[in-house]
Amino acid sequence: MSAQREEKEFQILAKAEAGNRISTQEALFLWQQGIFQNLMRSAEKIRQKRIQAGRVSYTAFRVVNYTNLCNIECSFCSFMDEVGSGKGYTLTADEILKKIEEAQAQDVHQLFLQGGVNPDLPFDYYLSTLKTIREHFPSIHIRAFSPVEVLFMEKITGLPLEDVLKSLQQAGLNSFPGAGAEILSDRVRDILSPLKADVSEWLRAMETAGRLGLKQSTNIVWGSEETDQEIIEHLNHLRNLQDSTGAVLSFVPWTFQAQTKKFRIRKVPPHEYLKMVALSRMFLDNIPHIEVSIMVAGKQLGELGLFAGADDINSPVIEENVLRSFGLKSIAEAEDFIRSAGFTPVRRNFNFEEGLKS
Numbered sequence: 001m002s003a004q005r006e007e008k009e010f011q012i013l014a015k016a017e018a019g020n021r022i023s024t025q026e027a028l029f030l031w032q033q034g035i036f037q038n039l040m041r042s043a044e045k046i047r048q049k050r051i052q053a054g055r056v057s058y059t060a061f062r063v064v065n066y067t068n069l070c071n072i073e074c075s076f077c078s079f080m081d082e083v084g085s086g087k088g089y090t091l092t093a094d095e096i097l098k099k100i101e102e103a104q105a106q107d108v109h110q111l112f113l114q115g116g117v118n119p120d121l122p123f124d125y126y127l128s129t130l131k132t133i134r135e136h137f138p139s140i141h142i143r144a145f146s147p148v149e150v151l152f153m154e155k156i157t158g159l160p161l162e163d164v165l166k167s168l169q170q171a172g173l174n175s176f177p178g179a180g181a182e183i184l185s186d187r188v189r190d191i192l193s194p195l196k197a198d199v200s201e202w203l204r205a206m207e208t209a210g211r212l213g214l215k216q217s218t219n220i221v222w223g224s225e226e227t228d229q230e231i232i233e234h235l236n237h238l239r240n241l242q243d244s245t246g247a248v249l250s251f252v253p254w255t256f257q258a259q260t261k262k263f264r265i266r267k268v269p270p271h272e273y274l275k276m277v278a279l280s281r282m283f284l285d286n287i288p289h290i291e292v293s294i295m296v297a298g299k300q301l302g303e304l305g306l307f308a309g310a311d312d313i314n315s316p317v318i319e320e321n322v323l324r325s326f327g328l329k330s331i332a333e334a335e336d337f338i339r340s341a342g343f344t345p346v347r348r349n350f351n352f353e354e355g356l357k358s
């Protein structure tokens with residue numbers, strides 16, 4: 001049995017290393033029965049074929065959560081205040097500008113603007129906020145909103161989603177995060193966040209944005225109620241999305257954090273985290289970059305991820321309200337981290353472009 005397992009694993013890894021697409025059944029086999037060191041070795045070979053040797057990229061960005069009022073009420077969210085609770089905040093454009101100024105003073109020119117789904121905000125709030133930012137900071141890269149937020153805008157405006165996104169683009173939106181995916185399984189979503197966009201809606205938002213040229217990041221958040229099959233199903237949704245739009249630039253594995261108390265959660269062990277990094281490098285053969293989130297994985301495990309197929313560290317981040325952070329706090333710290341792991345740091349913007357004010 002063991003020899004059969006080894007032979008099957010060897011064949012699948014060789015197939016991936018040769019640049020051939022592995023199937024969902026093969027990915028499931030690797031996830032359930034593969035040896036994580038073997039997956040790491042293969043993923044590292046694939047990374048070396050696809051990414052210039054010795055380079056690890058990073059991006060310095062400022063997170064601004066423009067409102068923490070939200071009516072989606074995901075059970076894992078420690079950030080939101082319920083609408084009508086008398087608590088919570090919504091930032092004015094001036095307050096957002098001030099946060100950007102603080103970021104620019106630290107040589108940070110990428111803005112990640114995201115908030116809860118606040119039913120009190122009209123569509124014009126989003127447009128005027130983007131326009132004001134663009135007027136004051138013409139060259140800043142604005143990555144903003146999420147499928148859930150733009151689907152809400154579609155609802156309140158009654159406009160086709162494509163028109164909503166075009167208006168946001170015209171107002172200054174540069175790229176679009178694939179946030180709120182967690183696990184793309186309606187069964188799991190019904191447990192974790194029943195009011196959130198279901199799988200088909202989430203994908204519709206990503207596809208529409210991708211077709212309009214909005215480059216995207218994607219992720220998985222696992223370590224809760226999902227099955228192995230649902231993990232592979234999630235990865236397959238992302239691979240199919242990318243086959244259809246070509247707009248996805250990166251994938252980053254995240255795990256559920258310890259503050260989550262409202263559903264079953266387990267601590268993902270380090271070998272499983274590394275296996276996810278490696279498997280994503282192999283299975284997501286059409287997504288160019290695999291990121292490790294130092295904020296979530298921590299420095300030690302994050303460094304090992306760079307030897308499991310990842311080529312980017314998704315850091316440093318200034319201000320992160322949704323998760324507790326133990327990430328890298330400055331550009332110098334990020335560069336030191338990459339160098340100490342034996343790589344050359346390459347600064348990039350959200351669209352993986354280098355130079356300019358990235």
Ligand code: SF4
Binds near residue numbers: 115
């Ligand atoms: S994760 Fe986002 S959508 Fe869910 S409750 Fe928190 S702010 Fe709202």
